[in-house]
Amino acid sequence: MRSANEPEADDATLVRLLRRFTVESDQFTRLFGDAHGLHRTDMNALVIVMEATRRGEPITPTELARALHLSGSATTTVLDRLVAAGHVRRDRDQTDRRRIELATSPTAMKAGERFFRPLGVELSRAWRDFSDDERAVIARFLTASIDATAQTRARLSQPRATAGDEAP
């Protein structure tokens, strides 16, 4: 289709574009936080709890702490803020009464949807001209990039053996 007339997209260009997208995306979510009196950590926590709620697998404070790379005590205060603001509810697990299941309130869910809807609409508009084949290419690209990043991170965070042996 379009080999000439198109700016060449070498590896460095793709990296640059991905970086620009991540910072732009970050700025957008920060806008939501500013509009609702939530700073970065609260935003991240709310998104994670929302995602878990929507998926039907409610998250616990300990799991949230791990996801946020935050201490347990700091996570408690984060949840205190979110609960005080009416965005999150703490539900005790009845089978194991030590555990607590976090749930997002319907109002917070609605607020989030209302805020992110315009972005979804605009993205859909920006993507409407991509064919199924092109979408498949893009999905393949993103999946490969995610896997490469996760794999490199796992390798760098676990500099166990340099080669060969695995099992004890």
Add this chain to the structure above:
Amino acid sequence: MRSANEPEADDATLVRLLRRFTVESDQFTRLFGDAHGLHRTDMNALVIVMEATRRGEPITPTELARALHLSGSATTTVLDRLVAAGHVRRDRDQTDRRRIELATSPTAMKAGERFFRPLGVELSRAWRDFSDDERAVIARFLTASIDATAQTRARLSQPRATAGDEAP
């Protein structure tokens, strides 16, 4: 090329993949911060200063504060930390002696390159099978997504007129 046998990539799927990439990318940079005793804000600041230095357009503390969405005083202490750690240098502008130009030290630059090199290598490996045409599609997709996000953000942060009029 590949219409069947490929998982369908509708809008929701692409959004999900983009989100997964941003969080994965975030985790990776956080790993660098942990390895060098830098928390989130210091990392962000260092990356911004690095980018400006590499581009040959050194950034000032005020611009950095705006980029970080941070107050001026907080930015000063961030810079104090980065300077104390030997990562950043403050150079007074000679033509306007009020201003200060930030510059990253060569050691910090090298450390950053050494750390992010493995990721670049892995990404290049993950992307090596994409043709020039496919890369063009991906670049077009990313550019469109960046523009859509930036445009939506600008619109939501400036709810001036609902329709029609622009110029005074």
Add this chain to the structure above:
DNA sequence: TTCCGATAGTTCGGTTTTCGAATTTCTGGG
């Protein structure tokens, strides 16, 4: 059953980050 170690979550005191309000130094015009 009762006891004990482990687990989930919170509370508490202390350190680090961030902010808003001065303060200092410098520029550019009137």
Add this chain to the structure above:
DNA sequence: CCCAGAAATTCGAAAACCGAACTATCGGAA
């Protein structure tokens, strides 16, 4: 020369975060 404004910093005060101690609960073992 003088003054409004800009750039960066300093100075308390408020907020976020952490590590350790604490409470409540579960799951077995004696």
